[in-house]
Amino acid sequence: MQLDLIGFTKRFDGTPVVSGMDLSVASGEMIALLGPSGCGKSTTLFAICGIHRIDEGRLMFGERDVSGLPSQRRNVGVVFQNYALYPHMSVFDNIAFPLKVQKADKDQIRRRVGEMAELVHIETLLDRRPAQLSGGQQQRVALARALVRNPDVLLLDEPLANLDAKLRLEMRSEIRRIQQETGLTAILVTHDQVEAMSMCDRIALMNNGRIVQIDGPTRMYRDPMDKFVASFLGNPPISFVTPEDLPCFGAPKACAEIGLRPEHVGPQFGTGLTGEVRFVETQGREDLFDIALPSGRMIRSVQPAGSGLRPGQTVDWGYDAAELLCFDRQEVRL
Amino acid sequence: MKRMNWLGLGFLAPALLVIALFFLAPVIMTGFFAFTNMSTATGITGGDYMLNKSALRALGDAGLPDATLEKLEDAGYAVDEKGLAALAAQIDQETADEFARLHGGESFATRRDVERALKDLRQNRIRKTRDRKAAAELFKRSVLNERFGTEAEFRAALTAGGIAPRDHDQITAQAYTGWVWTTENVELLFTLPSTWRYAANTAIYVAFTLSFNVGFGLFLAISTFYLPAAQAATFRAIWFLPRILPPVLYVLMWKWFTWDTGFLSTVTGWFGMSPKNWMLDSPTHAWTTIVLINGFVGASMGMILFASAIRAIPASMLHASEVDGANRWQQVRYIILPQLRWPILFTTAYQTLSLLTSFEYILLATDGGPGRATEVWALAAYHTALNNYGGNLQYGLGAAFALVLVIIGILASLFYLRLFNFRQLVGKPLIEG
Numbered sequence: 001m002q003l004d005l006i007g008f009t010k011r012f013d014g015t016p017v018v019s020g021m022d023l024s025v026a027s028g029e030m031i032a033l034l035g036p037s038g039c040g041k042s043t044t045l046f047a048i049c050g051i052h053r054i055d056e057g058r059l060m061f062g063e064r065d066v067s068g069l070p071s072q073r074r075n076v077g078v079v080f081q082n083y084a085l086y087p088h089m090s091v092f093d094n095i096a097f098p099l100k101v102q103k104a105d106k107d108q109i110r111r112r113v114g115e116m117a118e119l120v121h122i123e124t125l126l127d128r129r130p131a132q133l134s135g136g137q138q139q140r141v142a143l144a145r146a147l148v149r150n151p152d153v154l155l156l157d158e159p160l161a162n163l164d165a166k167l168r169l170e171m172r173s174e175i176r177r178i179q180q181e182t183g184l185t186a187i188l189v190t191h192d193q194v195e196a197m198s199m200c201d202r203i204a205l206m207n208n209g210r211i212v213q214i215d216g217p218t219r220m221y222r223d224p225m226d227k228f229v230a231s232f233l234g235n236p237p238i239s240f241v242t243p244e245d246l247p248c249f250g251a252p253k254a255c256a257e258i259g260l261r262p263e264h265v266g267p268q269f270g271t272g273l274t275g276e277v278r279f280v281e282t283q284g285r286e287d288l289f290d291i292a293l294p295s296g297r298m299i300r301s302v303q304p305a306g307s308g309l310r311p312g313q314t315v316d317w318g319y320d321a322a323e324l325l326c327f328d329r330q331e332v333r334l
Numbered sequence: 335m336k337r338m339n340w341l342g343l344g345f346l347a348p349a350l351l352v353i354a355l356f357f358l359a360p361v362i363m364t365g366f367f368a369f370t371n372m373s374t375a376t377g378i379t380g381g382d383y384m385l386n387k388s389a390l391r392a393l394g395d396a397g398l399p400d401a402t403l404e405k406l407e408d409a410g411y412a413v414d415e416k417g418l419a420a421l422a423a424q425i426d427q428e429t430a431d432e433f434a435r436l437h438g439g440e441s442f443a444t445r446r447d448v449e450r451a452l453k454d455l456r457q458n459r460i461r462k463t464r465d466r467k468a469a470a471e472l473f474k475r476s477v478l479n480e481r482f483g484t485e486a487e488f489r490a491a492l493t494a495g496g497i498a499p500r501d502h503d504q505i506t507a508q509a510y511t512g513w514v515w516t517t518e519n520v521e522l523l524f525t526l527p528s529t530w531r532y533a534a535n536t537a538i539y540v541a542f543t544l545s546f547n548v549g550f551g552l553f554l555a556i557s558t559f560y561l562p563a564a565q566a567a568t569f570r571a572i573w574f575l576p577r578i579l580p581p582v583l584y585v586l587m588w589k590w591f592t593w594d595t596g597f598l599s600t601v602t603g604w605f606g607m608s609p610k611n612w613m614l615d616s617p618t619h620a621w622t623t624i625v626l627i628n629g630f631v632g633a634s635m636g637m638i639l640f641a642s643a644i645r646a647i648p649a650s651m652l653h654a655s656e657v658d659g660a661n662r663w664q665q666v667r668y669i670i671l672p673q674l675r676w677p678i679l680f681t682t683a684y685q686t687l688s689l690l691t692s693f694e695y696i697l698l699a700t701d702g703g704p705g706r707a708t709e710v711w712a713l714a715a716y717h718t719a720l721n722n723y724g725g726n727l728q729y730g731l732g733a734a735f736a737l738v739l740v741i742i743g744i745l746a747s748l749f750y751l752r753l754f755n756f757r758q759l760v761g762k763p764l765i766e767g
Contacts, residue, residue, distance in 0.1 A: 084654035098658040
């Protein structure tokens with residue numbers, strides 16, 4: 001189902017938290033609402049599922065205007081950050097709850113819960129209580145409950161935030177698999193760029209209650225619209241220098257700052273960047289270098305492990321001129 | 335014991351003392367009193383030995399022969415110091431002196447003989463028959479209505495009265511006016527029809543008040559939960575008023591409300607009904623009033639407890655249920671109520687105990703009336719032991735009433751302790767695996 005959010009504004013005590021936001025999600029597409037804390041991404045999600053009222057604007061599920069409907073009648077499935085499972089019900093009853101309140105008949109409930117349990121691989125856990133499950137299992141139950149009603153839209157609010165690193169990796173692909181198997185339109189709210197990039201078809205990057213850029217992960221990474229997008233995406237993050245720091249690079253006149261991603265700095269790009277190694281962070285497969293330029297500005301570089309460089313050494317490295325990102329004084333990409 | 339433990343005990347000592355004095359001692363005293371026949375009549379210290387008419391009747395019922403009873407009542411007439419002194423006070427010294435000279439130390443079998451002797455006095459003859467009769471009565475010697483300080487004195491008097499020694503024990507026991515150990519109170523509790531009535535009243539009182547408390551408390555908690563915060567706070571404050579009002583004032587307001595010249599009667603009077611006391615005119619009305627009086631006070635506590643328990647439910651869980659399609663009623667039924675299970679159980683448990691022993695609002699409102707329709711167990715204990723209409727306060731029986739409550743209370747507490755401990759076992763958080 002296609003989802004359209006048109007001119008959405010949300011205020012808390014008169015202060016706009018999200019203002020005039022437009023978002024269009026194609027049917028079967030999974031999109032990430034990515035942004036720092038307080039950017040309005042969760043507010044947007046809660047407005048879509050009906051927990052927050054939409055102060056201005058419209059929300060369309062396909063041809064259906066659901067802006068004024070209470071959450072009960074929107075037919076959305078939501079996975080909450082803390083899963084919000086009902087602790088006093090068994091896993092079966094948790095998954096069955098959306099059908100039970102619709103007064104579906106028992107056989108249908110049993111069949112449907114069975115399907116969902118199979119989909120998320122928890123067939124053996126149906127008799128347990130949520131407290132007897134691990135975090136990953138609770139996550140699967142929450143997913144099954146969100147999907148059991150065949151929702152028009154699946155909303156995921158930081159679904160992986162409460163999992164440990166290994167489980168997070170596993171659930172990332174699981175959620176993507178389930179979303180693709182069910183063909184649901186899904187919105188994922190996250191502050192983790194890796195999650196957003198690895199799971200979603202497109203990313204809507206938000207800042208201060210507005211969407212800054214909507215694009216596919218690769219495009220957004222390589223072609224950011226402004227300095228915020230460039231700095232938000234990328235781990236280790238991008239470094240910023242002035243044109244004076246790169247005298248060999250013919251920066252445009254309007255260029256106030258130049259962004260250099262760590263992977264585009266190194267000996268393999270020739271010379272021209274002289275600096276002192278200040279800090280080396282070993283990450284196993286690769287090393288991360290902090291290099292102080294003569295002007296005092298720091299740049300980062302990722303290099304395959306085993307370079308043998310120590311802090312205090314001076315290096316003369318190059319950069320990939322084709323990948324440099326130039327920004328003007330308004331921090332807009334040139 | 336290690337020094338640390340002594341130190342701890344030292345710090346605890348004041349608390350232990352208070353517990354012993356104000357918690358343990360009353361319970362022990364109750365148990366102790368329950369097995370005595372203490373009352374105003376016996377006092378709570380020792381007693382004297384005295385036979386009165388009713389004691390005599392009791393002895394007769396117990397099978398003492400009539401001859402012995404007569405002897406107890408009438409041991410003849412003796413001209414002794416005591417009688418002469420009384421005579422001197424009633425007539426004059428000369429008469430007494432002459433009587434002593436003529437008959438001092440003699441005994442007479444009947445009053446007629448004494449009267450004759452008095453009539454035959456030479457110098458100070460008592461002329462009026464009525465005076466002679468009264469004077470003769472002064473020499474009557476009987477164990478009856480005479481107070482003896484010790485058992486030995488009483489037994490000596492019995493011997494002097496010519497009572498057969500084999501009857502002495504029985505008569506002495508009957509004559510003792512102090513308290514004695516007895517299981518009579520417990521037997522009485524089981525045999526008196528009024529006790530069963532009080533038990534039934536207590537059951538009615540606890541069941542209805544508790545249902546009202548918990549039900550209304552739940553209703554208030556849930557309804558205020560869905561109100562905007564400011565309105566909810568105002569509402570809760572209003573419902574909390576009865577609890578912070580002095581009970582006497584609060585009940586007085588109810589009395590004004592229900593009196594035959596009060597609010598209800600005035601309003602119903604507009605529709606042509608004759609004024610009446612809406613509280614006491616029938617047992618049903620009395621019960622309704624009592625349940626409401628207690629219920630409104632109790633509901634405020636349930637409300638506060640339940641409201642905070644509802645607010646402790648994670649918001650996301652309520653959101654989830656809304657998103658899952660549950661309407662308000664389903665949200666209350668399937669999400670909120672199950673999570674209030676333990677607070678409800680706790681309130682029920684706690685209030686059962688406090689309602690069992692509480693009677694102050696009933697005392698102030700109906701005082702057990704009309705008749706004994708609203709007399710609950712605790713109130714009966716109070717009435718029996720401390721505020722008896724007849725004037726004879728039966729501490730022993732009252733204590734027996736109270737002892738039953740103590741036993742029920744202890745058993746219920748033990749049961750609840752197990753129950754709530756069980757809760758901790760079930761609720762043990764599992765570490766993520």
